[in-house]
Amino acid sequence: GAGVSQSPSNKVTEKGKDVELRCDPISGHTALYWYRQSLGQGLEFLIYFQGNSAPDKSGLPSDRFSAERTGGSVSTLTIQRTQQEDSAVYLCASSRGQNYGYTFGSGTRLTVV
């Protein structure tokens, strides 16, 4: 597609429920990244995919967080047993490769109540 597409744009969930966030990168972009941004804070790295493999999962906060990427394209970030501290904007970005900047999607605003 023309840009990075994320869905849903907003998600309100009850504490303890599981959520899935989806990212559809720009066609042909081999690298895909997940970050999150809490209100008024900087970008916190979560995970990075090159193709379908994830060489860097170092930013996942706990084992409640997991992500996969299939067909070198769409990625899903899953948060199990959500907690209030998971509330943030989850941003997905893609790039043509290591030496290129990111194109970000518009994000998913997750609110855990």
Added chain:
Amino acid sequence: QKEVEQNSGPLSVPEGAIASLNCTYSDRVSQSFFWYRQYSGKSPELIMSIYSNGDKEDGRFTAQLNKASQYVSLLIRDSQPSDSATYLCAVRTNAGKSTFGDGTTLTVKP
């Protein structure tokens, strides 16, 4: 020490002035450097990338890199109210991901 440090601001400049945004980084093997602009409530948008020492100009924007001093800056000439945003510095090593600074908030006053 944070990996990427920026002055949080706010930085306020009058319309038409030069805005100067600074960033330092700690990892000497960093290879690629980026500036992103983030409007309130929006996602970051890439505005400049720089890979070698010196200056790189693109319209009203100039990025400057000094690897010996581990310093990268962004100059915005003829600042406009529409430039009011948070500017994020990002640094990438060969590991693949970028590490972001916390951003500098710029306000351009008419």
